[in-house]
Amino acid sequence: MAINEEITLKKLEVFLSFMELNNLARVADALGQSTVSVHRALHSLEDGLRCPLFKREGRSLIPLHAAYTFAESARRALAECEEGVRKVREMSGINPVRLKIGSLYSLTLHCIPQLVIALKLRRPGLDIDLTLGSNRELLQSLAAGRLDTIIIGVQEAEHHAGLVSVPLFQDDVYLAAPLHSPYAGQTALDLQALRDEKFVTLNEGFVTSQSFSHAFELAGFVPDTAMRVGDIFSLINLVSGGIGYSLLPGRVRAFSSRIELIPLDARYGSHQQITLLMLSSRERDANLLALAAECRLYGKRGSFASN
Structure with a gap:
């Protein structure tokens, strides 16, 4: 199955940061982005998955069970990508x-x-x-x-x-x-x-x-x-x-x-x-x-x- 173009590694990084910090403003500070950009990344990730990850309570986002399940796969995906980048940089003679x-x-x-x-x-x-x-x-x-x-x-x-x-x-x-x-x-x-x-x-x-x-x-x-x-x-x-x-x-x-x-x-x-x-x-x-x-x-x- 083809992965929707809305699902990117950068958005996975934003998503995992939110799952850890549980606050849009703190995620924005940690990643050097605006709160609007963080919210937009999470919303478009849901669009790409065609599945809700959060429920809205006022201005707050509350992770659903689906979010916790997806977070496990997201962590593995980012870790594998980081390891691949490290290995290919080493093979190319680019030093960490x-x-x-x-x-x-x-x-x-x-x-x-x-x-x-x-x-x-x-x-x-x-x-x-x-x-x-x-x-x-x-x-x-x-x-x-x-x-x-x-x-x-x-x-x-x-x-x-x-x-x-x-x-x-x-x-x-x-x-x-x-x-x-x-x-x-x-x-x-x-x-x-x-x-x-x-x-x-x-x-x-x-x-x-x-x-x-x-x-x-x-x-x-x-x-x-x-x-x-x-x-x-x-x-x-x-x-x-x-x-x-x-x-x-x-x-x-x-x-x-x-x-x-x-x-x-x-x-x-x-x-x-x-x-x-x-x-x-x-x-x-x-x-x-x-x-x-x-x-x-x-x-x-x-x-x-x-x-």
Whole structure:
């Protein structure tokens, strides 16, 4: 069935604004139009649909059930159109003014703020959205196009097909212990000495959970894991409270003065490579090129030393 020419995307935008604000004057202010133009758009949309959407009570418009039903489809139509515009602009090399970056919670103290500040100086008109999550969540969002790029930790032998990587720095993994533990002060801790201890760690999907499992595989035993949690801050608090030991990357040292990070014996060494990842199809995007350049500078400056 052909869509009536009175039904346009602009009118759908006006209609959805009215459904949210429920006031002609406020919609007019929000969209930069006159009240008369808003009213005319809603009326002509009804004409195009050949179906009433509102009932009139004095000067007020009251949405009918049909309006709420149509609003669901209108939202989907606008969202699909916006996504199509974004994709075709990317394919044409026209860069968006908003960059969606994903990263780990553990990088938010030094690494991410420094990169964002440097990127804003390089490209002042760029708006940045930051999403935090696990490796698994962020990789899925990157593949689905919900994120433009991600900065995560990867294991040394890990490879991601179809992605371009820009390494920033390598982070070693340590035993995380409460202050004044029996292992305090050691410079090369043998994990075998902790066979009878309890541990806490992150849920699967985080790179630090991978590092935890890898280190104990090297040690040849399965640790007694008392609890798994979904964020690094809760994990640090559990360690400091004496619930259990853990294995954490060096960058979390600045998050708490109530835990000690103790070096592991080289036999059980586990490392994370903090890396910028982007889709190969977008590696020429000017905004991503600018971020990649700042990531390389960050690595060369050794900014991670304070992490």
